[in-house]
Amino acid sequence: MSLADFFSMGGYGFYVWGAYLVTAVAIVMEVVAVRARLKNARHFADSGQEAQ
Amino acid sequence: MNTSSINWFRFASPASFFPLARRLVPWFGIPAALLAVGGLYLGLVVAPTDAQQGDAYRIIFLHVPAAWMSMFIYVVMAFWSVITLMFNARLAAMMVQSLAPTGALFTFLALWTGSLWGRPAWGTYWAWDARMTSELILLFLYFGYLALRGAIVDSRRADRASAVLVLVGVINVPIIYFSVRWWNTLHQGASVSLTSAPKMAAVMLSAMLIVALAAWLYSIAISLARVQAIILERERGTGWAEALAGAVR
Numbered sequence: 001m002s003l004a005d006f007f008s009m010g011g012y013g014f015y016v017w018g019a020y021l022v023t024a025v026a027i028v029m030e031v032v033a034v035r036a037r038l039k040n041a042r043h044f045a046d047s048g049q050e051a052q
Numbered sequence: 053m054n055t056s057s058i059n060w061f062r063f064a065s066p067a068s069f070f071p072l073a074r075r076l077v078p079w080f081g082i083p084a085a086l087l088a089v090g091g092l093y094l095g096l097v098v099a100p101t102d103a104q105q106g107d108a109y110r111i112i113f114l115h116v117p118a119a120w121m122s123m124f125i126y127v128v129m130a131f132w133s134v135i136t137l138m139f140n141a142r143l144a145a146m147m148v149q150s151l152a153p154t155g156a157l158f159t160f161l162a163l164w165t166g167s168l169w170g171r172p173a174w175g176t177y178w179a180w181d182a183r184m185t186s187e188l189i190l191l192f193l194y195f196g197y198l199a200l201r202g203a204i205v206d207s208r209r210a211d212r213a214s215a216v217l218v219l220v221g222v223i224n225v226p227i228i229y230f231s232v233r234w235w236n237t238l239h240q241g242a243s244v245s246l247t248s249a250p251k252m253a254a255v256m257l258s259a260m261l262i263v264a265l266a267a268w269l270y271s272i273a274i275s276l277a278r279v280q281a282i283i284l285e286r287e288r289g290t291g292w293a294e295a296l297a298g299a300v301r
Binding site: 006009010011012015016017019020022023026027029030034035037038041042043044045046049 | 092096097107108110111114118153154157160161164270276280281282284285287296297
């Protein structure tokens with residue numbers, strides 16, 4: 001199987017990669033958002049101020 | 053040390069649960085990442101093309117785990133909601149709060165991947181069939197929970213009100229699960245059953261189960277990470293929260 005075959009997914013590339021790409025982006029976004037939220041919460045809990 | 057001497061109820065307090073949650077995140081997060089890579093390699097590279105559906109079937113490796121998690125997370129939220137209402141437990145309500153965004157995300161992904169699979173398999177992105185409609189209602193239940201929480205300023209009142217909403221909505225989960233049996237749906241029947249022989253090739257089934265396990269571990273890791281933020285946000289102003297935030301810096 002060539003790399004081009006792999007990406008074309010037998011003509012179903014749009015559907016298969018559309019599913020995988022959005023899933024990957026969603027998971028990465030969730031991890032980034034939770035990290036940022038935790039960092040923010042730590043910062044404001046530490047300084048005793050209102051969290052943003 | 054005798055394990056029975058550990059007082060597990062100690063961890064019902066947010067102050068003592070916080071460091072435990074912090075230590076546990078990598079123990080679930082790292083295996084989740086490794087299993088996701090392994091399972092998807094198996095599913096995208098090793099598993100053969102399906103005789104009927106061609107390569108479009110490979111969406112199953114995301115769709116089924118996402119759909120399982122969307123329902124399972126809701127059931128776990130319902131469990132913690134019962135604990136919230138019975139014992140007025142702060143940490144249980146925080147766990148509900150922590151699980152909800154991840155549950156909503158998996159519900160969205162189940163709908164999204166299902167839609168992209170439906171087009172090549174059935175010729176349509178969407179149909180108002182029982183399985184899809186009840187899954188869409190699940191997404192609205194997650195949104196409803198998040199909106200209700202956000203609308204009530206007093207967090208202890210928000211805990212109780214939203215716990216009731218979660219428990220009312222849990223009736224939708226068996227409806228989703230059994231919809232393919234109760235109604236004549238466009239959606240196919242259950243992919244995996246404990247009572248009948250597998251309908252899928254072994255390599256396809258193992259890839260799907262490995263990704264499902266990864267999704268399960270990921271959900272634990274991300275909710276344990278988010279609950280730390282929720283603990284700090286809600287317990288802000290207490291001395292221990294400030295000390296914790298300083299200590300983990």
